[in-house]
Amino acid sequence: MDGRIRVRLDVAYDGTDFSGWAAQPGRRTVAGVLAEALHRIFGPEAVTGLTVAGRTDAGVHASGQVCHVDLPADAWADRAGTLVRRLSGMLPGDVRVRAAAAVPDDFDARFAATYRRYEYRVTDAAYGVEPLRRHEILAWPRPLHLDRLNAAAAGLVGEHDFAAYCRRKENATTRREVTRLDWRREADGILVATVQADAFCQSMVRSLVGAMLVVGDGRRPADWPAGLLRHRERSSEVTVAPAHGLTLVAVGYPADPAAYAGRAETTRRLRVAPQLPG
Structure with missing residues (x-):
């Protein structure tokens, strides 16, 4: 991706007060809360492609959720070392980003999962x-x-x-x-x-x-x-x-990053739209 970098986020949340993962107008969702915090750090136009491994339903919790997002490479370089701590100060107590790491462009939190x-x-x-x-x-x-x-x-x-x-x-x-x-x-x-x-x-x-x-x-x-x-x-x-x-x-992924693309292609052939919740 020209000028952009893909970042994997490992996320945990108490689903009690969320209407599930997926963003919904007028409802409090994990994706909505997380996107809002990322927008405050990087700017709303800079954050694209928020994709999750499993779209949990309302009330379902997660201790090992995975998602990815695409960010400007220069902004990521400036904030990579402090992003997890900055998010901890912005996110509500029922959701936490436990880790953030750059990954290859062909990593797909949903399709590359095994x-x-x-x-x-x-x-x-x-x-x-x-x-x-x-x-x-x-x-x-x-x-x-x-x-x-x-x-x-x-x-x-x-x-x-x-x-x-x-x-x-x-x-x-x-x-x-x-x-x-x-x-x-x-x-x-x-x-x-x-x-x-x-x-x-x-x-x-x-x-x-x-x-x-x-x-x-x-x-x-x-x-x-x-x-x-x-x-x-x-x-x-x-x-x-x-x-x-x-x-x-x-959520599991191939041990060898070189296998991400192949795994994602195999999954896409098996899973036709729309996206399925985990």
């Missing part, structure tokens, strides 16, 4: 959620069994058409490859689902969690979530789990 990894947190404690963690953990009213949750998860790993679990968008595929899906119970009793895939369609992660939870509490058999994969449209039997239990924790 995976997105989410975690969903649930408690089945009789008293519910600890007050200080109420924005990141779902309280489930019935006891959950870890072995049942993992049995349900096993049937969903692999490449499938997840139409039963997605809000379909015109011209967008619902075929995805889930490379990891498992549950663990942490020392404090919190149950954590880890879900990793090449990409996700809208509401897919929360729909998968919703289906597994009713297996975990014994109301559905372990093979029920996998059986829904036969559907070619969204299943009305699946309840979407609430947004606040979900966090985007990591």
